[in-house]
Amino acid sequence: MKVVTFKLEDDLLRILDLYAIKTKTTRSDVIRQALMLLLKDEINKARAKVETIPLR
Numbered sequence: 001m002k003v004v005t006f007k008l009e010d011d012l013l014r015i016l017d018l019y020a021i022k023t024k025t026t027r028s029d030v031i032r033q034a035l036m037l038l039l040k041d042e043i044n045k046a047r048a049k050v051e052t053i054p055l056r
Contacts, residue, residue, distance in 0.1 A: 008016065020030050 016027055016030060020027050023030070
């Protein structure tokens with residue numbers, strides 16, 4: 001697994017930490033799960049747009 005570094009605003013980091021504590025997981029796991037949900041949703045949106053274009 002690769003290491004990725006990025007910046008977060010303090011408020012977002014606090015929310016991330018609270019969520020990680022509440023769910024008894026790590027920051028990294030929360031971020032990975034959130035990214036997977038976002039990317040799956042975006043992929044599904046892209047597929048839906050392609051599928052709604054009528055072919056001639």
